[in-house]
Amino acid sequence: DQPLVPKQFHLGMFEIGRPLGKGKFGRVYLARERTTGFICALKVLYKSELQQGSGVEKQVRREIEIQSNLRHPNILKLYGHFHDSKRIFLILEYAGKGELYKHLRRENRFPEWKAAQYTAQMASALRYLHRKHVIHRDIKPENILVGIHGEIKISDFGWSVHAPNNRRKTLCGTLDYLPPEMIRSGSKDNWYDEKVDLWSLGVLIYEFLVGEAPFEDTPVMTHRRIARADMTIPDWVSKEARDLIQKLLVLDPQKRLPLEDVQNHPWIIKHCVKGE
Ligand SMILES: Nc1ncnc(NCCc2cnc(NC(=O)Nc3cccc(C(F)(F)F)c3)s2)c1Br
Numbered sequence: 001d002q003p004l005v006p007k008q009f010h011l012g013m014f015e016i017g018r019p020l021g022k023g024k025f026g027r028v029y030l031a032r033e034r035t036t037g038f039i040c041a042l043k044v045l046y047k048s049e050l051q052q053g054s055g056v057e058k059q060v061r062r063e064i065e066i067q068s069n070l071r072h073p074n075i076l077k078l079y080g081h082f083h084d085s086k087r088i089f090l091i092l093e094y095a096g097k098g099e100l101y102k103h104l105r106r107e108n109r110f111p112e113w114k115a116a117q118y119t120a121q122m123a124s125a126l127r128y129l130h131r132k133h134v135i136h137r138d139i140k141p142e143n144i145l146v147g148i149h150g151e152i153k154i155s156d157f158g159w160s161v162h163a164p165n166n167r168r169k170t171l172c173g174t175l176d177y178l179p180p181e182m183i184r185s186g187s188k189d190n191w192y193d194e195k196v197d198l199w200s201l202g203v204l205i206y207e208f209l210v211g212e213a214p215f216e217d218t219p220v221m222t223h224r225r226i227a228r229a230d231m232t233i234p235d236w237v238s239k240e241a242r243d244l245i246q247k248l249l250v251l252d253p254q255k256r257l258p259l260e261d262v263q264n265h266p267w268i269i270k271h272c273v274k275g276e
Contacts, residue, residue, distance in 0.1 A: 007080070008082070009080055009081070009082040009089075009091060010082055010084075011082070011084065011089065013033055013034055013035070014031040014032065014033055014034065014040075014042060015031065015032045015034060016029050016030075016031055016042065017029060017030030017031060017032065018030050020041055020094075020098065021098065021099055023043070023156075025045050025046075025049055025050060025158075026043060026044045026045040026046055026049065026087075027043075027044055028041050028042065028043045028044070028092075029041070029042045029044070030042075030094060031091075039094050040079065040091055040092060040093065040094050041091075041092040041093065041094045041095070042089055042090070042091060042092070043089065043090040043092055044087050044088075044089055045060070045087060045088040045089075045090070046086060046087055047083070047086055047087060047088060048086065050088075057088070059158065060081065060088055060090070060158075062161075063078070063090075063157045063158050063160065064078060064080070064081050064090075066134055066157055066160050066162075067157045067160075068080070069132075070128070070129070070132070070134070072124070072125055072128045072129075073147075073151060073153075074121045074122070074124055074125035074151060074152055074153055074154060075125050075128070075129070075153060075154050075155075076092060076093050076095060076145055076153040076154065076155035076156075077092065077093035078090060078091070078092055078093075078157070079091040079092065079093070092155075093153070095145035095146055095147050095148075095153050095155070096146075096147055096148030097145075097146035097147060097148060097150065098145065098146060099142070099144075099145055099146075100118075100141050100144040100145060100146055100152060101140075101141035101142045101144070103146065104141050104207070104208070104211070108211045109208065109209055109210060109211035110208045110209065112209065112238055112241060112267075112271060113271040114208075115205060115208035115209050115241070116241075116267055116268050116270070116271030116272055117271060117272055118152050118208060119201070119204075119205050119208070119244075119262070119267075119268060120263060120268050120272045121151060121152050122139070122144075122152065122154070122201055122204065123201070123259045123262040123263045123268075124263065125154050126139075126154075126194075126197050126198075126201065126259055127259045127260070127263075129154075129160075129194075129197070130194040130197070130259065133162050133194070134157075134160055134161075134162060134194075135160060135161055135162075135192075135193065135194045135196060135197055136154060136157065136159075136160045136197055136200075137159050137160055137161060137182075137196060137197070137200075138156065138158075138159040138160070138177070138200075139154070139177060139197055139200035139201060139203075139204060140174065140176070140177045140200065140203075140204065141204070141207060142156075143155055143156040174213075175215075175219060175222045175223060175226070176203065176213035176215060176216055176222060177200045177203050177204075177213070178200075178226065179192070179195075179196045179199035179200065179226070179253070180199075180226055180227050180229070180251050181196065181253055182196055183223055183226055183227065184227070192253065193253070195253035195254070195256050196253070198248050198253070198256040198257065198258075198259070198262075199248065199249060199250075199253070199256065201248055201262070202214075202244075202245050202247075202248025202249040202256075203215075203249070205241070205244060205245055205248070206231070206233070206245050206249075209237050209241055210233075210234060210237065214231035214233075214245075214249065215230070215231055227251075228251075229249050229250065229251050231249065233245060233246070238267070240265070240266045240267035240270060241267050243265075243266075243267070244257070244262065244265050244267050244268075247261075247265075248262070
C-alpha cells in the first residue's frame with residue numbers, strides 16, 4: 001500500500017487543505033496528491049526556524065531513513081519528503097482523528113478500558129520499534145495521533161535514534177517524560193538504550209488514567225522527583241493499573257517490565273479482547 005510511488009515529490013503535486021495542527025516547528029496541512037487523489041498530511045518545517053546548519057537536514061534525513069522502513073498499524077507512516085529554498089516538507093500518513101493529547105485534555109482522563117487498549121497498542125508498536133533497535137525517546141501524548149478507527153499511531157520521530165546511544169538530547173519541551181538515565185548529567189557515560197521508552201510508557205499510562213503526569217511540578221522539583229521515582233498514584237486507580245505503572249517507573253532500566261510482559265499483564269488482559 002505504497003501509493004505514492006514517485007521518489008521525487010514537489011509542492012505542485014499536492015492540493016493543500018485545512019491546517020491539521022501546529023507543532024513547535026511549523027504547521028501540518030491536509031493534502032491531496034493531484035494525480036492519485038491520495039490523502040496525506042504535509043508537515044512544513046521552515047529551515048529558518050530550525051537551528052540553521054546544525055545538521056537539521058541530517059536529522060530530517062535520519063528521521064526519514066528511520067521511519068520510511070517502519071510499517072506497523074500503530075506507527076504513523078512517513079512516505080517521503082522534499083524541500084524548496086525555504087522549507088522542508090514531510091509527506092505523512094493522515095491520522096483521521098487527530099492529536100491524542102487534545103482528546104485527553106477534552107476528556108480530562110481516559111476510562112481504564114480505553115487506557116488499557118491504548119497501552120496494548122503502544123506496547124505492540126514499541127516492541128516492533130525495539131526489534132529494529134529504534135528508540136523513539138519522545139513518547140508523550142503530543143506525539144501520538146489517532147487513526148480513523150480510533151487506533152493510536154506513534155508519530156514524530158524527529159528525536160528517535162538507533163540504540164544504544166549516548167547522544168545528549170537538547171532538552172526542549174517538557175521534562176515530564178524523561179527517564180532518570182537521560183536527565184542524569186555529569187556522568188559522561190549516561191548511556192541509555194530502548195528501556196527509556198519503557199519509562200515513558202509508564203508515564204503515559206499514568207497520564208491517561210490520572211489526567212496529569214506523575215512528576216508534574218516546577219522544573220527543579222520534576223527533575224528531583226524523576227531522579228527518585230517519587231510519585232503517588234491516587235487510590236481510585238485500580239490495583240492492576242497501579243501494579244503495571246509501578247513496574248515501569250523503576251529507576252534501574254534493567255528492572256523495568258519488558259514489553260511482552262506489559263502485553264500479558266492482568267490489567268491489559270482484563271480490558272483487551274485477545275488478539276485485538
Ligand atoms: N492529523 C494528523 N495526521 C498526520 N500528521 C499530523 N501531524 C504531524 C505529525 C508528525 C509526524 N511526523 C513529524 N515529524 C516531525 O515533525 N519531524 C521534525 C520536527 C521538527 C524538527 C525536525 C528536524 F528537522 F529537526 F529533524 C523533524 S510531525 C496530524 Br495533526
